[in-house]
Amino acid sequence: xxxxxxxxxxxxxxxxxxxxxxxxxxxxxxxxxxxxxxxxxxxxxxxxxxxxxxxxxxxxxxxxxxxxxxxxxxxxxxxxxxxxxxxxxxxxxxxxxxxxxxxxxxxxxxxxx
Amino acid sequence: xxxxxxxxxxxxxxxxxxxxxxxxxxxxxxxxxxxxxxxxxxxxxxxxxxxxxxxxxxxxxxxxxxxxxxxxxxxxxxxxxxxxxxxxxxxxxxxxxxxxxxxxxxxxxxxxxxxxxxxxxx
Numbered sequence: 343x344x345x346x347x348x349x350x351x352x353x354x355x356x357x358x359x360x361x362x363x364x365x366x367x368x369x370x371x372x373x374x375x376x377x378x379x380x381x382x383x384x385x386x387x388x389x390x391x392x393x394x395x396x397x398x399x400x401x402x403x404x405x406x407x408x409x410x411x412x413x414x415x416x417x418x419x420x421x422x423x424x425x426x427x428x429x430x431x432x433x434x435x436x437x438x439x440x441x442x443x444x445x446x447x448x449x450x451x452x453x454x455x
Numbered sequence: 456x457x458x459x460x461x462x463x464x465x466x467x468x469x470x471x472x473x474x475x476x477x478x479x480x481x482x483x484x485x486x487x488x489x490x491x492x493x494x495x496x497x498x499x500x501x502x503x504x505x506x507x508x509x510x511x512x513x514x515x516x517x518x519x520x521x522x523x524x525x526x527x528x529x530x531x532x533x534x535x536x537x538x539x540x541x542x543x544x545x546x547x548x549x550x551x552x553x554x555x556x557x558x559x560x561x562x563x564x565x566x567x568x569x570x571x572x573x574x575x576x577x
Binding site: 343373376378380382384386391392393394397403433435437439440442443444445446447448449 | 490492499500502505514516517550552562563564565570
């Protein structure tokens with residue numbers, strides 16, 4: 343089974359600052375015939391279910407602010423929040439949907455410094 | 456607009472079973488792949504299993520094999536997750552999550568239920 347590893351476990355960023363979260367999969371989630379990376383990012387705020395932010399490694403879900411961006415391919419991926427806002431305080435998870443067992447990364451807690 | 460509504464909180468004793476339901480509206484169940492994710496208090500998301508609509512097969516995470524059963528009633532657009540032989544470590548919020556069923560590929564989870572707290576305590 344594919345294992346997803348996120349880093350760091352937590353980070354504190356100043357308002358307006360940049361937050362960078364890394365996600366590594368134990369095997370490639372890129373499928374050549376479709377030219378897609380099957381990697382998603384979710385945001386979870388306290389007391390709420392997760393919300394899909396990004397799919398295909400870099401495509402923002404409708405309504406997601408453009409300060410959120412995803413990058414990477416194969417096994418290494420990054421979620422960047424370019425200018426952190428107070429409402430971005432949350433835990434962020436990556437997930438692969440390349441194989442039929444769909445594990446999440448361990449999560450990264452983003453706080454305000 | 457898809458709505459995913461789960462059944463209410465449950466309390467069970469160790470060794471018992473629990474069955475959580477997930478009612479879909481705005482789509483039919485057959486247009487979606489339904490998965491179940493749990494989250495113990497203060498911890499991360501743990502994918503439990505889900506239904507591959509294309510292959511008509513349910514896949515479970517290895518750690519839950521033999522203890523979990525996921526079923527669907529397409530006549531009422533409701534999915535179910537039953538977990539047996541409960542222990543205290545199964546105390547968690549259980550989420551139903553869904554993505555569009557697509558030919559030839561899986562999809563991420565666009566839609567989530569509100570979560571169902573299952574408490575296992577003697």
